[in-house]
Every structure is written in structure tokens, then in C-alpha cells.
Amino acid sequence: MNGIRSVYQKGMSIILTGALGLILVSFTVPDALRAQADAEVPHQHMWEQYCFDCHQCKSPTKEEPCLKGCPYTGVTEAPLRSAAEQYPDIILINQLAELYAPVRFTHKAHADMSNMGQGCAECHHNSQSGKIPGCGECHQPGTDVVNLKQPGLKGAYHRQCLTCHKDWSHKNACDFCHAPVEVEGAGTEMLTAIRPAVPTPQVEANVRFVYPTDYAAAPVVTFPHQEHDRAFGLACVDCHTGVGCVECHDVNRTALASIDRTRSCFSCHGEENCGICHDSRERRSTYHAVPANWALGSRHDKLNCEECHGPTRNSTTPSSACGSCHTNWGIGNFDHSDAGLRLTSGHEELDCESCHRDELYARQPECSDCHDDLTYPEYLPGERLSN
Amino acid sequence: MDRNSFLKTLGVAGAALTSLPSLGKARTRVISPDWMGMLTDLSLCVGCRRCEWACNDANGLPNESLSSFEDQSVFDETRRTEAYKFTVVNRFEADGYPKPVYVKKQCMHCIEPACASACLVKAFRKTSAGPVLYNEDVCIGCRYCMIACPFHVPAYEYSDAFAPAVKKCTMCFERFTEQGEKPACASICPQEAITFGKRSELLQLAREKIRSHPDRYVDHIYGEHEVGGSNWLYISPVPFEQLGFRTDLGETPYPEMTRGFLSAVPLVLVIWPMLLMGAYSFKQRKQKAEHSCTIDEEEVS
Structure with a gap:
């Protein structure tokens, strides 16, 4: 009898100690663990993800769907531009x-x-x-x-x-x-009355940007910003999308707005010759010189691309002959001092072709082409101007 | 195990059961789901100060023309609520935020108001609708409420020599309970930066806004837990400590900090004297009885 009783007592004490332990543990389980247990309710994460997109409360009913603002689907289909x-x-x-x-x-x-x-x-x-x-x-x-x-x-x-x-x-x-x-x-x-337009600060495109790169052989990339605009007839928004008004128009802005690049070079340029962009130093007006092999002088630099290339994007390569554009140039119509040399001693009365043979205007004419005993540049056909 | 040890174990288990939950958790406060409250979205406020004008207008305070509130020079210094200004808007510059943040300040209408617990005459009460109201008729002018308030809101009519009173925002209690209108500041706000509604729903709205626009708000609803929570809530695009909000107040309601001591005061002041007086008089009576006994004995002898 005593044996049974001691077994019963031992059993009871084990059960009681166990129960006490369980109770203690249940009160000391950290909140984080409990939160984790809560999160494991089936579909809870799906509910967070989808249902709240339209409904505001957790238990929508037919009578009270508690939908979000009208007509909200999370998708806006308004067009970018309208006619x-x-x-x-x-x-x-x-x-x-x-x-x-x-x-x-x-x-x-x-x-x-x-x-x-x-x-x-x-x-x-x-x-x-x-x-x-x-x-x-x-x-x-x-x-x-x-x-x-x-x-x-x-x-x-x-x-x-x-x-x-x-x-x-x-x-x-x-x-x-x-x-x-x-x-x-x-x-x-x-x-x-329409109130007068409020002047907003002028927005100007930067001429060029210079970026340092990790490419050791030619670390400097010059991005000819303004020339890109002209060459491809780009509007600001073509590259800078999603820009708020204030980023350019701010009455307190004294310097040009710095807008992050929103399109990378690679969105147009593929894996081309690195030298198209990379150089050892900043490029000045070489943007045209590199791809076209024809550096733009100070005057041509001021032109819009369309004026030589026609409608852009499908650009045509114009002839390098001056006469292909400057059809009216000739004796009395061309001020040769613009080229840095004022013609004298009768040279000013010569036809352009007399010196610039074969319309090769980029090549300096030689005196010996006409004069047997003279050499260029020892003798000049006129007076050299400083600029 | 004998009966004694069994009972001991039971006793220990029982004690553990009753004491553990109370150790782990703070006293649960009754928060009514029907309490009305306000939610100020600081990302929307443009600092037009229309709320100040409307507040003065609704409360019959000295007021000026609407256009005079467009004066921006008041923002040069940080203002506080005054006896005749129940609400003020201040301007703050925050690190890394491109524009100024305007903060409307007024009574927070705490869930457990410190002003009410500090008041000796129960001039303050938390109404069942949510706002904390003040009764001028019983006020004795001690201004303990002004010292108790963690937000420095109640102001005193120092200009009134004969019947000065404490002044503060009422959340337009009568306006919304009797006339069914929104509080004046919420009505006039052009940006609808102040939303009036049930506190429980405002909390939902605030969470929804923060969840949908994590880029626009910091993940904090000021007033949800501060000093036990308040009926006026704020959400902000920048951390609250940069906007003059006190973030060191903790989540314990101020009245709770003194509740233990204060509840012992009646015990000490009422029961102890009674007990001691009782003991004294009992002893006196006993001595008297003993004294008279000895006299009797002497007389007998």
C-alpha cells in the first residue's frame, strides 16, 4: 500500500512540477517569439499584400466593404500626354x-x-x-x-x-x-482676366558634363549634354522623366538645377569602341571631331544640327565643301579675314578655286601652286590676323 | 508528498500565477473605441495659420483679420500656447528635409491626463467623448496643472486680476457634440492636414498612410503611446525630436507614477491617526480603569 502511495505521490509531484514549469515558461516566452507565432497564421502575409490594396479594414462585408478612395485600384491609367x-x-x-x-x-x-x-x-x-x-x-x-x-x-x-x-x-x-x-x-x-504669367527661373541645359571613371587607360568621360540635345532634337523630358517642378523652378535657385541622370549612356550607346566616350582628358569641342572627323569651329559650333544635317535622328552627312551650304560665297561675298587672313596684293580679287584647288578648304594652299619662287608660310597672300 | 508539502506547492504555483502577469505587463488602461481624436499630418501642413484664426474665432478669443495671419515673421521664434492662443503653429527646419515643417501645437488630450491627476479639486476631467475639459468654477488657481503637463499646454490668465482661469484647447467639445461639426481647426484647414475622427480609426488611418508611403513618413505615430497615449495624434516626414516634440517622455502615464504614493496618502492620513488615536484612547481607558481600581482597593482597604 505504502509502495503504491509513494508512486502516486511521486507521480503527482512530477505532474505538479511540470505544470508549474509550463505555466512559468508560458509567462516568460519573449514577445518576439509570440509575434512570430502570430505571423504564422495561414495567409496572413497574403492578406497584408493584396487585400489591403483595396480594403481598409480587416473584415470587409458586402454591406461594409470599407473600400479605399474612389476609384482606387492601385493602377493609374491616365495618359502621359493628351491631345x-x-x-x-x-x-x-x-x-x-x-x-x-x-x-x-x-x-x-x-x-x-x-x-x-x-x-x-x-x-x-x-x-x-x-x-x-x-x-x-x-x-x-x-x-x-x-x-x-x-x-x-x-x-x-x-x-x-x-x-x-x-x-x-x-x-x-x-x-x-x-x-x-x-x-x-x-x-x-x-x-x-487671366492673371499675368508668373515668371519662373530660366532653365538652361548644361553645356557638358565631365565624369571621372575607373577605366585607367582613359579615365575621363566628357558628356556633351547640349550637343546631344541639338543633335538628336531632345527635349528635357526625353531623358529626365519623373522630375518634379521644384527641381528646376525655384525662386531661390541661383545656380542651375542638378537633376540626376535618369537615362544612362548605354540606353542609346551599345558596346562600342571605348574611345567614343573615354579619353585621357576633358574634351572641349571634340565631340563632333571624333565621330565626324571634322572639328566644329567657333561659328559652326553655334548652329543647330538640323541646319547642316537636315531633320535629325536620320542624319545625313553633309559635304565638307563650303559651297554645298554657302552657295553664295564668291568674290566680294566672302570676308576672308574670318579665316584669320586678310587677303592683299590682288589676292582678294581671285576666285576661291584659284587657291583652294579641288574645294579642299581644310588644306592650306601652297604658294608654289601658282608662284615658282615663293614658299608658304615664308610669304603670305595677305596679312595674318591675330585671331 | 504529504498534505503540507502539497498545499505548499499549490500555494507557490498560485502566487506565481497571480504575480507573474502583473510583473510583465503594465496596468491595462481602458481605451474607449468611441473616443474622438485628431490626427495631424505634418507632411501636409503649409503653415498658413488658418487654424489659429479659426480657433480664436470659435472660442471667442481676441482675433485679427484672416489676412494678418499670413504674416510669416511669427515663425522666427518658437511660440507656445497662451491664455488667448489655444493653438500655435511653429516652423522647424529638419536635417535632410528640403522644406520647412510646420507643427501645430495644442492640448494633446491625454488618455490619462497629468493635469487632471495633479488638480486638487478635480477641475479637469477626461470626458467619455475624448477631450480633456476644465471647469473654471471649481479651480482654485494653484496652477499645478501647468507644472504637471508634459507638453506645457495649459496657460493662465495672468491678465485677469479678479477671476483668472486656466486656458487650453477643448477640441471644440461643444461644437462636435452639440452642433455635429468638426473642430474649428480641422474645418478650416485648406490642406485637410488635421483629420477629426474616432481615435481608433485615426490610428488605423495613420498606420495605413505610413504603410503606403514609407518614403513620406517616419514610422512613428506620436501620441499613440507617449505618456500612455493621447487623443491627438501626429504623423511626420522627419523624426519627431527634430520638430520640438519631446521623445523622452516614456510610455507610462504620468498619473501612474504617483498613483502608488497618492493612494497611500488617505491610508496614512486617515487610517493611521484613527488607529493610533484608538490605541491611545484604549490605553488611556485601561490606565484609567486600572487607576480607579487601585483607588477602589485603597478605599476598601
Whole structure:
């Protein structure tokens, strides 16, 4: 009997100690471990990933789907650019006029500027394909609306406008857009008059950029920025996409805006000869000299590429003969001093071809071509000018 | 194991059961899901100070024209709430953030308000709707509330010599409970940077915003846990310590820090004197009885 009793006692004490241990452990399990256990609820991660894209609450029902703002799919299909006749020029914002007169919003001017950014979607976020909805089609007017899912119409307008306007003007004065109603006739004036364009700082393209590289043989890459623009007829937005207004237009900006490169050289240049870009030193006006084997002088450098090459992108190689472009050049029509030499002693009355044989204008003519006893450059056909 | 050791084990287990959870966790506070609150999105505020104008207007405070609030020079110094300015907007420059951040300051409407616990006459109360309200009629003017507030919000009418009162934001309690309108600052805000709603839903909204735009916000809702939480919440594009917010306040409600001591005060002040007086009078009576006994005996002898 005693034996059974001692076994029973031992068993009980083991069970009790075990239970006590379990209780202790359950209270001392670190929170992190518990969180991990929670995370292992099936599909929890999927729920986080997909369901919250449309629903705000965790248990949507048919009656209360608790959907996000209208019409939100997470995908914006508004086009980058719209045909000019498809969008309105000026929109009168008058749904909320109370403290201020209606706002005359120059929609077209703003739409044109949006090309630098995300196009129509810059403002018309969450728009589906088809007709682009205006702000008021989703955002409700009225200050008593309690909708946590989206701002009211007032908030929607101000957030869109002020996000850029305040960034570049550093002002929050309401009268920039609004005319106060208490000023007599202000409302009607705003309806008829377009406020003068606000000057924004000029945006200039940098002439060239010089990048140091790791390529030991020819470490310097000169990127002829301005020449690229001209040569390929590029607009800023062709390379610099997704740039906000303030990055260029800022009233406080004194230097040129530094915009990160948004397209790399390799997006156009393939695996070409390294020497196309790499050099041991910075290149000046050699951009044209290297690929075309014809350095542009100070005058040709000022021309737009189209003027010699015709419509760009499918560029044609013009003849190096001056007459192929300068058809009117001849005696009395060409000031030879531009070439650094003022012709004298009757030379100025000679035909161009008399000295520059075979239209090889890049080659210096030799005196001996005409004169038996003279050599160039000991004797000159005129007076050398300093420049 | 005999009966004694069995009972001992049970006792130890029971003690462990009751003491462990209370050691691990702080006292759970009752947070009503219906409490109203405000969420200020600091990434949206443009510093127009319309909220200041609307606050003055709604509370009948001395006010100026709307256009005079466009004066930016007030931002040159950091302002605090005053007796006739229940809310002020300050400007901060933050490291690595390209534009100034404007911060609206007002009463945080704490879940466990320090002002209320410091008040000797219960002039402050946490309403069931959320706001912390002040009752001027019972106030004795000790201004302990001003010292207790971790956010330096309550201000005193020093200009009033006869009936000065403590002044602070009421979250437009009457406006939203009786007239069904949003608080004045939330109504006028052109950017809708101040959202009025149930605290529980505002927390959801704030989390949703931070989750959807991790590039736009720091992962912190100020007021969710600070000093036990408040009904006014903030989300910000830059760390809060750079915007004049105190981030060293901890998560313990201020009243809880003194609760242990204060709850012992009535015990010490009421029960101890009673006990000691009782013991004294008992001893006196006993001595008196003994004394009279000896007299009786003497008389008898």
C-alpha cells in the first residue's frame, strides 16, 4: 500500500512540477517569439499584400466593404500626354467659393508643364482608362464630411496646388490663387482676366558634363549634354522623366538645377569602341571631331544640327565643301579675314578655286601652286590676323 | 508528498500565477473605441495659420483679420500656447528635409491626463467623448496643472486680476457634440492636414498612410503611446525630436507614477491617526480603569 502511495505521490509531484514549469515558461516566452507565432497564421502575409490594396479594414462585408478612395485600384491609367483639344484650357473652380472668389485655374498651361513629370497622372491620380475624372467626381465638397478614406474637395484641391506652388515660391499667401470676395468686383475681374504669367527661373541645359571613371587607360568621360540635345532634337523630358517642378523652378535657385541622370549612356550607346566616350582628358569641342572627323569651329559650333544635317535622328552627312551650304560665297561675298587672313596684293580679287584647288578648304594652299619662287608660310597672300 | 508539502506547492504555483502577469505587463488602461481624436499630418501642413484664426474665432478669443495671419515673421521664434492662443503653429527646419515643417501645437488630450491627476479639486476631467475639459468654477488657481503637463499646454490668465482661469484647447467639445461639426481647426484647414475622427480609426488611418508611403513618413505615430497615449495624434516626414516634440517622455502615464504614493496618502492620513488615536484612547481607558481600581482597593482597604 505504502509502495503504491509513494508512486502516486511521486507521480503527482512530477505532474505538479511540470505544470508549474509550463505555466512559468508560458509567462516568460519573449514577445518576439509570440509575434512570430502570430505571423504564422495561414495567409496572413497574403492578406497584408493584396487585400489591403483595396480594403481598409480587416473584415470587409458586402454591406461594409470599407473600400479605399474612389476609384482606387492601385493602377493609374491616365495618359502621359493628351491631345491638346481633348483637355480644357481654363477651369473655373467655384464649388467652394466662400471666403474667396472662384479660382481661375489655367488647366492647359499646367497640363503642358506636367509633361516633365507623370503627365496627366501627376494630378489625376488613381484614374482609370477612358475619360479622366475631375477632382469633384470623387472628392466631396463640404467641411462636415467625415471621410477618413479620402480628403474632401477642399483638401484635394489645395494638396494638388500647394504641393508644387509652395515648393518653388516658398510662399503660402492665399491671394496667389484666390481673390478675396470682400474686394468689390474682384470675383468678376477674376472671371474675365487671366492673371499675368508668373515668371519662373530660366532653365538652361548644361553645356557638358565631365565624369571621372575607373577605366585607367582613359579615365575621363566628357558628356556633351547640349550637343546631344541639338543633335538628336531632345527635349528635357526625353531623358529626365519623373522630375518634379521644384527641381528646376525655384525662386531661390541661383545656380542651375542638378537633376540626376535618369537615362544612362548605354540606353542609346551599345558596346562600342571605348574611345567614343573615354579619353585621357576633358574634351572641349571634340565631340563632333571624333565621330565626324571634322572639328566644329567657333561659328559652326553655334548652329543647330538640323541646319547642316537636315531633320535629325536620320542624319545625313553633309559635304565638307563650303559651297554645298554657302552657295553664295564668291568674290566680294566672302570676308576672308574670318579665316584669320586678310587677303592683299590682288589676292582678294581671285576666285576661291584659284587657291583652294579641288574645294579642299581644310588644306592650306601652297604658294608654289601658282608662284615658282615663293614658299608658304615664308610669304603670305595677305596679312595674318591675330585671331 | 504529504498534505503540507502539497498545499505548499499549490500555494507557490498560485502566487506565481497571480504575480507573474502583473510583473510583465503594465496596468491595462481602458481605451474607449468611441473616443474622438485628431490626427495631424505634418507632411501636409503649409503653415498658413488658418487654424489659429479659426480657433480664436470659435472660442471667442481676441482675433485679427484672416489676412494678418499670413504674416510669416511669427515663425522666427518658437511660440507656445497662451491664455488667448489655444493653438500655435511653429516652423522647424529638419536635417535632410528640403522644406520647412510646420507643427501645430495644442492640448494633446491625454488618455490619462497629468493635469487632471495633479488638480486638487478635480477641475479637469477626461470626458467619455475624448477631450480633456476644465471647469473654471471649481479651480482654485494653484496652477499645478501647468507644472504637471508634459507638453506645457495649459496657460493662465495672468491678465485677469479678479477671476483668472486656466486656458487650453477643448477640441471644440461643444461644437462636435452639440452642433455635429468638426473642430474649428480641422474645418478650416485648406490642406485637410488635421483629420477629426474616432481615435481608433485615426490610428488605423495613420498606420495605413505610413504603410503606403514609407518614403513620406517616419514610422512613428506620436501620441499613440507617449505618456500612455493621447487623443491627438501626429504623423511626420522627419523624426519627431527634430520638430520640438519631446521623445523622452516614456510610455507610462504620468498619473501612474504617483498613483502608488497618492493612494497611500488617505491610508496614512486617515487610517493611521484613527488607529493610533484608538490605541491611545484604549490605553488611556485601561490606565484609567486600572487607576480607579487601585483607588477602589485603597478605599476598601
